[in-house]
Amino acid sequence: MFRLIWTLSVRTRDYLHRYMPSNRLLAGIRTRRGLKWGIPAMLVALPYILIASICFGSAADGGPGWLHLIVLWACWNALKFIIMGPLSVALLIRARLREATVRRHQRHDSRVEASLREPALRV
Template sequence: MFRLIWTLSVHTRDYLHRYMPSNRLLTAIRTRRGLKWGIPAMLIALPYILIASICSGAAADGGPGWLHLIVLWACWNALKFILMGPVSVVLLIRARLREAAARRNQRREALAEASPREPALRL
């Protein structure tokens, strides 16, 4: 039973990750080139919040109950984009620190190769 649930969840995640536009966009933002777009991508949450508000109001005014599923979907996607902004900033800072350390190490190695070391004096 556990294996069936696990397999179903893996296949569901793979399907959603592969075919849902919001997940594909978030995957693109998590790349090194896309990290700079994390903060502007937070604005994509605004249409999702608007959709949730409209559907919530319609469901509260006697609309069909399945509108609550759209509200849940829109709130979830809005939350994903809102959280991606700060996460992308942290990931960008980490990537830049790693790149700066790599450049520093390359400069040290280049200076070490350029200036030959003097042989140590033996006593």
């Protein structure tokens, strides 16, 4: 039974991760090239907040109850984009620090190799 639940949850996650536009956009932002778009992508949360507000108001005024599901969906997606902004900045800083460390080690290694190639001075 546990295995069935586990398999079902993994397949559901894979499906949602692969085919939902917000998840695909967030996956693109998590790449090294996409990290710079994290802060501007926070603006994508605004339409989701607007959708949640409209549906919540409509459901509160006697609309159908299934509008609450849309409110939950919109709030969840807005939260994902709001969190991704600061997270992408932190990931970008970490990536740039790693790249700087690699460049520094490469420069140091090239200097060591160059000094080994120079002929020794004879007195």
